[in-house]
Amino acid sequence: MMRPFALASMAAASSSSSPPLACSSTSLHCSATSSNRRRSTQCLRITASSSLADASALLQAAHHTVDTYVKSGMVIGLGSGQASAMAIEYLGRQLRVGAFRDVVGIPTCVASASEAAKAGIPLDYYHDSSQIDFAFDDADIMEEGTLTAVIGRQSLQGDESIIQQKCILNAADKLVFMITKNKYRGGLDGSIPVLVQSLNWLETAEEIDDLFLGDAEVWRRAAIGQAGPMGGDFPLVTKEGYNVLDIIFTSPIQSLGEVAKSLDNIDGVVDHGVISKFPCTAVIGLEGGLCIVDSQGKSSVEGL
Numbered sequence: 001m002m003r004p005f006a007l008a009s010m011a012a013a014s015s016s017s018s019p020p021l022a023c024s025s026t027s028l029h030c031s032a033t034s035s036n037r038r039r040s041t042q043c044l045r046i047t048a049s050s051s052l053a054d055a056s057a058l059l060q061a062a063h064h065t066v067d068t069y070v071k072s073g074m075v076i077g078l079g080s081g082q083a084s085a086m087a088i089e090y091l092g093r094q095l096r097v098g099a100f101r102d103v104v105g106i107p108t109c110v111a112s113a114s115e116a117a118k119a120g121i122p123l124d125y126y127h128d129s130s131q132i133d134f135a136f137d138d139a140d141i142m143e144e145g146t147l148t149a150v151i152g153r154q155s156l157q158g159d160e161s162i163i164q165q166k167c168i169l170n171a172a173d174k175l176v177f178m179i180t181k182n183k184y185r186g187g188l189d190g191s192i193p194v195l196v197q198s199l200n201w202l203e204t205a206e207e208i209d210d211l212f213l214g215d216a217e218v219w220r221r222a223a224i225g226q227a228g229p230m231g232g233d234f235p236l237v238t239k240e241g242y243n244v245l246d247i248i249f250t251s252p253i254q255s256l257g258e259v260a261k262s263l264d265n266i267d268g269v270v271d272h273g274v275i276s277k278f279p280c281t282a283v284i285g286l287e288g289g290l291c292i293v294d295s296q297g298k299s300s301v302e303g304l
């Protein structure tokens with residue numbers, strides 16, 4: 001059954017991500033555990049410098065992604081978010097100075113199309129038959145080890161579409177997510193967006209609520225105004241005509257893959273923000289360096 005959740009509990013759930021102390025089971029280990037712990041404490045005190053540090057970590061991740069994976073002649077899926085915007089801007093600059101040529105971008109949403117247009121990257125639409133050599137994106141969170149990611153936590157206004165984003169990312173021969181280390185861990189928390197048929201959204205929401213009973217709350221996303229279990233006065237309707245439910249996990253998620261599988265089996269669920277792609281690479285921005293982890297289990301550290 002849907003329960004009337006207070007707004008305060010939504011705020012608490014969405015801000016409950018505790019800072020991790022290390023970014024991988026393997027070598028992210030990168031000797032940085034104690035300094036990361038020190039850094040986590042400092043970050044709690046100085047939020048402004050934390051976002052500056054994150055921005056600088058993401059900038060390194062964005063430059064590394066373009067420098068390492070982009071080659072002339074590629075068709076590239078362009079994701080959205082802070083790091084993706086940085087990568088798009090840098091890619092445009094590199095095209096202008098002649099570091100690459102004949103690159104075509106396929107934006108996953110309006111925001112990345114607009115960044116790419118500003119950067120002067122030639123663009124194309126995504127078609128079912130599009131051959132995409134490489135794609136990059138931000139992730140809201142990424143599961144340590146499996147590299148399963150969640151996208152689409154931000155509000156889906158305008159023309160954004162989780163379906164289109166996932167199609168482009170899944171179609172790419174190679175996919176990179178650029179993230180900061182606090183988004184890469186096991187026992188993830190926070191929310192997962194789920195697209196549902198709007199006609200029977202309440203039944204679907206109740207089924208999802210029953211599935212994760214005690215571990216999650218299910219809210220319908222609002223287009224404007226206050227969030228609420230029912231989506232407020234103006235529930236969000238995507239461009240495809242679906243509602244968005246946010247499953248707000250209040251207990252750590254044991255396996256994102258299992259959550260995705262369970263959601264796929266529920267009537268009325270059209271898609272969700274969990275993406276599990278092989279091969280996939282996480283370029284994780286750290287303070288003063290990068291950690292690169294791929295889905296074959298290889299990891300390396302740069303610049304620490």
Ligand SMILES: O=C(CO)[C@H](O)[C@H](O)COP(=O)(O)O
Nearest residue numbers: 080081082138151152153154
């Ligand atoms: O859907 C997404 C990427 O496709 C993410 O929700 C989002 O863009 C993350 O952005 P940021 O890194 O700026 O928080």
